[in-house]
Amino acid sequence: MKKAFWDSLRAQLNEDPPVYDHAIKLLGEIKESLLSFLLPGHTRLRNQINEVLDLELIKQEAVNGALHIPKLADFIIGMMGTLCAPIRDDDIKIIRGITDVVELFREIFAVLDLMKLDMVNFAISSIRPHLMKQSVDYERKSFQEFFDKQHGSLEITTEWLQEAASELLSSDAETSVYGGAAAGAKDISALCPASVLNHAYVKLLKWDHANRLFPEPVLMDQSRFEEMQRELNQLTITAAVLLVIYNMTGAALSGLSGFLDRLKRVIKVLLTDMHMLSFHLSEAMVSMSEQICVEVNNCLSQHGFSLLSTEKETVLKGQIQAISSPDNSVHKLIDARIQTFLKTILASSNPKSVAIPGGLGPVRNELEEVTVKFLHLVNYNKLVFSPYYDTILTKVLKKNGSQLPGLSEEEQLSST
Template sequence: MKKAFWDSLQAQLSEDPPVYDHAIKLLGEIKESLLSFLLPGHTRLRNQINEVLDLELIKQEAENGALHIPKLADFIIGMMATLCAPIRDDEIKIIRDISDVVALFREIFAVLDLMKLDMVNFAISSIRPHLMKQSVDYERKSFQEFFDKQHGSLEITTEWLQEAASEVLSSDMDTSVLSGAVAGATDISALCPTAVLNHAYVKLLKWDHANRLFPEPVLMDQSRFEEMQRELNQLTITAAVLLVIYNMTGAAISGLSGFLDRLKRIIKVLLTGMHTVSFHLVEAMVSMSEQICVEVNNCLSQHGFSLLTPEKEAVLKGQIQAISGSDNSVRKLIDLRIQTFLKMHLASSNPKSVAIPGGLGPIGSELEEVTIKFLHLANYNKLVFSPYYDTILTKVLKKNGSQLPGIGEEEQQPSLG
């Protein structure tokens, strides 16, 4: 339809004498678009646009054969250059070099659409703080009504945060033993509330949804956390398989990005539906090990390397199939590094500076996508429900009179996006 429209315009302008019906309509649309970019105080620019793009005058010029479209186009492009964002300067320069009238009109409308998008994005960014505050206030008020009906009891949330505190404390105790720290340095009263809450958010990505109720403040986002959990489970197995493959083959196939992408596609296909009841991970890993060995040998052959010996092939298959077990050491290592990566993002004032741990590089782009979604959910949830978390953590951590900074008093971390 678009091609037919522009072909019709070309046909009209090619007639002798030219017919300007479509062109005048387009000029009218361009005029309206330019006027829509103006602020109330842009009186001089508004007068210029109305004067130069006076459609009645343009129609009279067309009827008398005096219409000069290139002159109008120069004015339009100049006005667009005045009103557009700096990021559109290159597109404006390209338009200036177009001599064909139809192509010129087409590109002008394309750039005008981009300018409209810029304007919308600017408007959204301007009102975002106000929308965020209203959203936070509304959600907190709605939750308070629910909280009152529960008689001020958030049992599931308390249990969730208590578990997180115990796990953080256990982790700190292990670290203190390794470092020779003095006994008592890891007393629960010394735990940072924010660290406990960050760990609690990561725990939601390992939640047993079939047998446990979800904490009340994150209940509305349960489906999103479930989706991220499924994505991370698949990425964990993918990274574990790739780590096994590259450890076995060494430098022979390292650096071949095309081969890495092919392996990832194969693994993703074979893990499709992994979260469903009918999916059998053990069988999938057997098929995967067979297919991976074929792909590795093909790659080695194409690049002039020796094929895997039957012994190495058997070892590779066995190591890949072993990843189906939740207690597999490689799988547990990858899982731990992913959790650490997510907690580092939550704790960092500049999440983009967080380096990807070893072994996660091959899934870096996919992991970053999940991390962005996770940070948006966690940081917004923290913003809304920090007063409730503060109250519960104060009791859980038994501060012994030492007033630690609450969740709501600490700086909210920016999102990765």
């Protein structure tokens, strides 16, 4: 349809004499787009656009054979260069070099669409803090009505936070969560409330949705947490398989980004239906191990290396298939590193500075995408429901008058 649209314009312009009906309509649309970018104080620019792109005058010039589209295009491109954001300067330069009239119109409309998107994004960024404040107030008010109906009891949330505190308390590796207490301390009041809450959020990514109710403050976001959980489960398997492959093949295949991308595509295809009840991971891992060995041998052959021996191939297949078990050591290692990474991100004042743990480098981009979504969702949830979490954690940690450390509401609004 797009091709037919522009072919129609070309056909009219190629007639003898040229027919400008289609072109004049496009000039009218361009004029309206340019006018839409102007602020009330842009009187001089508005007058220039109305004067040069006077459609009645243009129609008369077309009838008399005096219409010169390239001259109008120069004015339009110049006006676009004046009104566009700096990021569009390169696009404007490209348009200036186009001589074909139809292609010129096509590119002008493409850049105008980008300029409209820039304008919308700027408007949204300007009013975002106000929208966020209203959204937070509305959600908190709505939840308070629900809270009142529950007679001030959030049993599932309390159980969720209590579990998080107990898990941190029993973990020798989580010594950093103790607020000044020595490693191995057994006083629950010594736990840092912020660490408990962050650990609780990460627990939501391992939730048994089929058999457990979701905590009340995150109930509206349950589908989003489920989606992220599926993505992380797939990334865990992917990273574990890649770790096994590169440990087995050594330096022969390291640094071949094209091969890494191909392996990830193969793994992703075989894990596509991982979230379905009919999916059997163990069966998929058998197929994956067979395909991976074929890919590895093909790559080794292409780069002049010796193929995997029968013994190594058998070992590689066995290690890949074993990853299907959550108790597999490689599976557990990757899973633990992802969870630690997410908790570190939540606790960091500068998430971008947090380094990707070893073994997760091959899935860095995919992990960062999920992390950004997780961080936005958690930060907003904290912003809305922190008063309720604070009250529950105060009771859970048996620490009267404790408050969750963190940013002020205004700062949280800004960061969110």
